[in-house]
Amino acid sequence: MVETLVIGAGAIGSFVAARLHRAGNEVTLLARGRRLDQLRREGLRIASASGFETVQIPALEWDQLEGWPRQSIICTKTCDLPHVLDRLRILPGASGRIVTLQNGVEAPDQAARSLSDSTILAGRVHGFFELREGTVRHVGVDPDILLGRTAGPDERAVDQVVQQLKAAGIASAVAQDIRVELWRKLLLAASLGGVASYLRIPAGSVMLSPCSAAMLRRAMAEVSALARVSGIDLPSDCVDRTLIFTAKFPPDATTSLQRDLMAGRTSEYDALVGAVVRLARSRNVPVPTFLEIDRALFSAGFGNRT
Ligand SMILES: NC(=O)C1=CN([C@@H]2O[C@H](COP(=O)(O)OP(=O)(O)OC[C@H]3O[C@@H](n4cnc5c(N)ncnc54)[C@H](OP(=O)(O)O)[C@@H]3O)[C@@H](O)[C@H]2O)C=CC1
Ligand SMILES: CC(C)(CO)C(=O)C(=O)O
Incomplete structure (x- = not known):
């Protein structure tokens, strides 16, 4: 079973996956097309104020995913969310926890409607990342993520994910009211x-x-x-x-x-x-x-x- 699946190997997804991986978490990146080839060939490259690093993270495409990951952190843009939710819904096994990191106010409810058995955590991300020529660049203020549970029964999920992110060096806290x-x-x-x-x-x-x-x-x-x-x-x-x-x-x-x-x-x-x-x-x-x-x-x- 995949422990933590980061879905979308763009700017935010690559950053979150790299930090979690570096902190010793079992992380897999779900990528596609040229980005998947690049990750497999060259690893994940990150440039930030603290320097340049290359991280080797296991990367999969949808067809290689055999069942529900324990937790999935969705890092695609909002327009790609429906496809991601459709692919998760048809996976075999008991559904896992979902974290949405999209801008806007609708992603967590879209996820809850589609994956009604999952606990849904919504995240609000501050920070500015971009993926240019295969390298993720973190520019400007240090990123921070606020999280809150918007649906599902797992009351401990938010604290656990916040701890996991903090231990990976990503400033993170439980929101008083994530909405x-x-x-x-x-x-x-x-x-x-x-x-x-x-x-x-x-x-x-x-x-x-x-x-x-x-x-x-x-x-x-x-x-x-x-x-x-x-x-x-x-x-x-x-x-x-x-x-x-x-x-x-x-x-x-x-x-x-x-x-x-x-x-x-x-x-x-x-x-x-x-x-x-x-x-x-x-x-x-x-x-x-x-x-x-x-x-x-x-x-x-x-x-x-x-
Ligand atoms: N970048 C930032 O600084 C911030 C971003 N956010 C939010 O985070 C979310 C992601 O943004 P960002 O990382 O910049 O976006 P990117 O476009 O850099 O990354 C999105 C990634 O998701 C991949 N993807 C899309 N659909 C699928 C799919 N069906 N299966 C697998 N992979 C898929 C894309 O692949 P492909 O290239 O093949 O389309 C791309 O690699 C957005 O909602 C944004 O609002 C919030 C705050 C700051
Ligand atoms: C509005 C802004 C700059 C705030 O961080 C942002 O989130 C974005 O560029 O999408």
Whole structure:
């Protein structure tokens, strides 16, 4: 039985798998295509402030997985989640624990609907990683992961995974309320990524002009109102604090959403801007700034709605 399966050998998956492996955990990476060949041929390469390392981690593809792993940490983008959940559902054996690390607020519920016997832990990841030319680069602030159980019976699961991550050198803690944390991050990533993509300026520059800063504030206030109607009480100073945090970004910093949109890559648009528009429509919450962003980006050919 695979002990810990990290699904998706991209930026976050490679980092988490490498750290867990280095700390002596029995970890397997689930990869595909050229990335799988590369991992087998060259190992997993990581570059960070503490230097460059190559780690040899067992790597599998879906067809080689013989049964349910004890725990699976899903590190694909949101758009790939349905395929991952379908593949897990048909595995033989008793279902294992699932950790979702996706941005957005919908991944843990999608996992719970699909894998109803599993305990689901949702994670909120801070940090910035990218996979370039086969090397995972960790840039900027040290990563940290907050975790919480959103479904399933295993009450000890969160503490165990937090301990495992901490022992592997990844700052991690149990969230007081993981749904609040996921919404807090949605408020940042959807608003900042949406406004910056709409205005075609780096996210780090949005707070530099009163006009773009005001648009960002309106977008964040809309997510905050949507959260409230969704039963999530974000702290009353959440918008102000997030704006102050955003003002500290380097002027040329971009968000993953805008990088993916501008490069024409598959993006998490549907889980960020798309989710705000979708959830607002179904909950009858006015989100004029997001509608404007969505309309403009969609008619410019951006935004892969699923
Ligand atoms: N990168 C970061 O700094 C942060 C990322 N996150 C979140 O983490 C998640 C992952 O992001 P990130 O690591 O950047 O994304 P990447 O695109 O770098 O990695 C995703 C990986 O998943 C693989 N994959 C996709 N579908 C499957 C599948 N069905 N089976 C096996 N492998 C699959 C992809 O393979 P292929 O290349 O073949 O498509 C790719 O290697 C996102 O939801 C993101 O929002 C959150 C905070 C920070
Ligand atoms: C918005 C940001 C930069 C916050 O960490 C992010 O998560 C992203 O780029 O997706």
